[in-house]
Amino acid sequence: MRRVIVQSALLSALAAYTAFAAGPFLWIAIMSFRTTSEISAAPYALPDTFHWWKYPEAWFNSNYETYFWNSTQVMVISVTVLSVLGAMAAHCLARYKFPGNRIVFFLIFSSIILPPQITIIGVFQLLVEYGLYNSLVGLTLVYISMQLPLTVYILEGFFARLPQDLFDAARMDGYSDFEIFWRITLPIGMPAIATTVVLNMIYIWNEFLFAVVLLSDDSKRTLPLGIQRFLGDHLEDTGMLATGLMIAVIPIIVVYVFFSEKMIQGMTAGAVK
């Protein structure tokens, strides 16, 4: 009897949380198939007819292709560099004893607590001076430097828990330091790396503040800035905004589903005993 009460309480709490988290998303998803006039007439109604045409419309009528491609480039390059560089740094900090190891780690770690707003003026000035303002290269560099501390922190924590014997064994088996990183740390650390990949992808795909400050040309804009364009100066096209948001969010959901599967696989396979 008590179990039933506990279970039902737990279930209703979960249901409430799901509604809270997924409700707005569903609402936007429904709106993405309705026109702005339909939405203003009845904001919460289900679509009478599904206006599928809104998707190609949003894509082709507002440079979405460019924004999407820009965002993809920035994200893929940033996440790749972050994963490789972050994993290397974490491997060294977790595995090698050298003077100042903990100082370096603390310096990297302490920059996590700085809110990004603090650095934005300095970053802006730097990029202007180096001719990287209004360029995707500049934005990519900023994203890498913003996310590297957290990436190193998460990976270091995971790598440090790998048994030292594995590395000694690989050394005895004749492998060099770099090969040990490549053939032991990376594959065994995959679950942790997948975690940072997902975190970084979501952050970079959705990032608005730095993008809006550091980019000015329409042809350089990333998706979050592109969506902003639907919030016109005079007229707010709510229906198209919802469609634009859905297009932007679909890739990240696909990526998340794919990687979370990997993450869970890695964790349950008992990768590290």
Added chain:
Amino acid sequence: MEIRLEQVSKDFDSVRVIEDLELLVHDGEMIALLGPSGCGKTTTLFMICGIHTVTAGRVLFGDRDVTHVPPQERNVGVVFQSYALYPHLAVAENIAFPLRIRKEAKEDVEHKVRKIAATLHIDSLLTRRPGQLSGGQQQRVALARALVRDPAVLLLDEPLANLDTGLRLEMRSELRRIQQATGSTAILVTHDQAEAMSMCDRIALMNEGQIEQIATPSEIYVRPRNKFVASFIGSPPIAFCSGAVSENMFKGPGFKFELPERLQAAAIKPDSAVTLGIRPEALQPGLDIPVSGMIAFVEPQGRETLYGLQLPDGNMLRSVQAGGSRFKLGEHVRWGLDRESLLFFDPDGSGI
């Protein structure tokens, strides 16, 4: 391959853990580094394979000085206590791992893996992951990986410590069989004297970073160099009682006897204090040097029984006797000592 340690010392953060260690392991020999935990036996092993650097002294493999040779180039096979199998690789890949780096031909690698797997009876496990294996199977895989590339030296760090009792006994003789079959020079680190005694040609008993004695298992048991060796080796342990020697007679608490011949020759100073070491099998009913006391504990062990004999002065001796318990707790008995297997130590603990 002969292994020689010359005056080897090791500091960890300015704390000296190994001091001027000398060790010679003959080609094809299996030697045990035995000692209590923290005595430096694993550190010594790791210096031989190169995982730890050497603070002072030299490590030689044959005539080759490997003191500063990186571990990758020493051609040493190590079985770690934790086995250290690569969790992301199948058993076959784990075993092949040391060969892959040597750019050997695919067929050669496959052939060697199959051969060593057959020797170790793990050929049916080659496609599994380490996480799916039992402790004993993991142990064999670790051994296969260490042996597959024909190492000059095989180092075993407490290889049996994580196995359950039955398997441990089986793997003891198995390890010895494999070592003899491959003819490799092997060093076994262990804190289990039974393991060291039953598997190795010689035992190096370590304590506090130094080797107390290097000898064959029977020699180290019959002629321990000092009190530490005598008390560490032997189970149930040896008992000590102090006494004095004068005119070739040993006077102990409540008993005295004439010294065995080899000690008479040693010419012990008159009236000097001497500690007597009595192994449990040296105290038996009906032997010629009478010792009286009260039975303080009785521990039947099936095939034999362990008694504690309390002497009038409170000293406790132990006696192992074949068969079930024939004496009762609290009973006063008069047993005897076997003169020839008694051990004598001078006041600083060295054997006489």
